[in-house]
Amino acid sequence: DAKTTQPPSMDCAEGRAANLPCNHSTISGNEYVYWYRQIHSQGPQYIIHGLKNNETNEMASLIITEDRKSSTLILPHATLRDTAVYYCIVRVASGGSNYKLTFGKGTLLTVNP
Amino acid sequence: DAGVTQSPTHLIKTRGQQVTLRCSPKSGHDTVSWYQQALGQGPQFIFQYYEEEERQRGNFPDRFSGHQFPNYSSELNVNALLLGDSALYLCASSLGFGGQSNQPQHFGDGTRLSIL
Numbered sequence: 001d002a003k004t005t006q007p008p009s010m011d012c013a014e015g016r017a018a019n020l021p022c023n024h025s026t027i028s029g030n031e032y033v034y035w036y037r038q039i040h041s042q043g044p045q046y047i048i049h050g051l052k053n054n055e056t057n058e059m060a061s062l063i064i065t066e067d068r069k070s071s072t073l074i075l076p077h078a079t080l081r082d083t084a085v086y087y088c089i090v091r092v093a094s095g096g097s098n099y100k101l102t103f104g105k106g107t108l109l110t111v112n113p
Numbered sequence: 114d115a116g117v118t119q120s121p122t123h124l125i126k127t128r129g130q131q132v133t134l135r136c137s138p139k140s141g142h143d144t145v146s147w148y149q150q151a152l153g154q155g156p157q158f159i160f161q162y163y164e165e166e167e168r169q170r171g172n173f174p175d176r177f178s179g180h181q182f183p184n185y186s187s188e189l190n191v192n193a194l195l196l197g198d199s200a201l202y203l204c205a206s207s208l209g210f211g212g213q214s215n216q217p218q219h220f221g222d223g224t225r226l227s228i229l
Contacts, residue, residue, distance in 0.1 A: 032215050043117075043203050043220035044156065051215075087155060100146060100169055101205075101218060103155030 004088045009108045012082075018075040020107055022088030025069045031092050033064060034101070035073045037084040037109075044087065044103075047073065078111045085109075115140060117206050117221035125227045126194050134189040134224045136204030144168075144209030145187040146218060147179060150201040162187055163209045191226075199228045 005023040012018040024033065032051050036044040048055055048062045050071075055062045061074040075082055087106040092099045118137045126132050138145055144163045148156035158171040162181035176192045185206075191198055205218035 034217060036220075041222075043205075043222045046217040046219055049215070049217055100158040100161060100171065101148075101156070102158065103148075105155055 004090055004104055006086075006088050006104065006107045008105065009110070012075075012078045012109060012111050014080060014111055014113050015077055018078040018082065018109055018111070020073040020075075020086050020088075020109060021070065022073070023070045024088070024090045027068050027090050028092070031090045033062065033068075033071050034089045034091055035060070035062065036087045036089065036101075036103075037082075038087070038106070039081075039084045047086075078109075080111050080113065083109060083111045117204055117219055119202075119204050119221040119224050121224060122222070123225045123227075125229060127229050128194055128196060130194050131190065131192045132194060132226060134191075134202050134204075134226070136187045136189070136206075136221060138185050138187070138204075138206030139219050142206035142208050142219070143185050144207045145181055145185065146205045146207070147187070147189045148203040148205065148220075149173070150203060150223070152200075156203055159189070194228050196228050199226060201225050 032049050034049040035047040038044045047059050050062045064071045085106040085108050087103050089101050117139050120135045146161040147159040150156040159173050160170040161168050165181045178190045181187045201223040203220050203223045205220045207218040208216050
């Protein structure tokens with residue numbers, strides 16, 4: 001699986017949009033981008049995933065650049081409960097197999113009042 | 114709709130002992146993966162089970178073994194415990210092989226294992 005690079009930490013004001021970047025310059029054509037977050041003492045929570053088109057769900061939006069070498073997770077109106085470590089993961093999803101997730105250290109997002 | 118459930122939530126063992134951790138997957142899921150998360154680190158993949166067989170394995174010694182039952186639930190066994198095995202053990206379930214390969218894995222809240 002391709003390696004990802006994320007900033008170790010970011011701050012965001014409550015009510016503002018949080019934009020979390022991720023670089024995955026060695027991504028292959030059959031690899032998806034997944035985002036998870038982990039709030040202290042809980043298991044990772046799935047947020048969103050995509051291949052090459054922008055995706056949106058009730059939690060967030062995922063913007064993938066045209067060359068697929070980077071992506072941005074957008075939380076449109078951050079709340080204090082969004083304070084967590086956010087993981088960007090690139091994973092092969094082809095051949096009928098559900099491949100393992102390879103986690104890095106993620107980005108600690110702190111939402112401030 | 115119950116999500117992934119793990120038991121116990123906390124466990125304390127001593128070096129050399131053996132431990133068994135349990136996981137029930139999310140309803141409708143047939144694949145279970147286990148991860149180890151040391152303090153301050155991201156989760157590390159241990160192994161994955163589908164159709165009661167180990168399908169993928171990470172870089173973990175044979176002291177780590179598992180099992181999947183016909184109802185898709187799973188156990189993680191660790192023998193000859195070491196101090197370094199202290200970690201949060203996470204179970205993730207998914208709809209696995211064949212046609213749904215891009216579907217996400219969903220995690221439980223883990224078992225916190227402490228080795229004294």
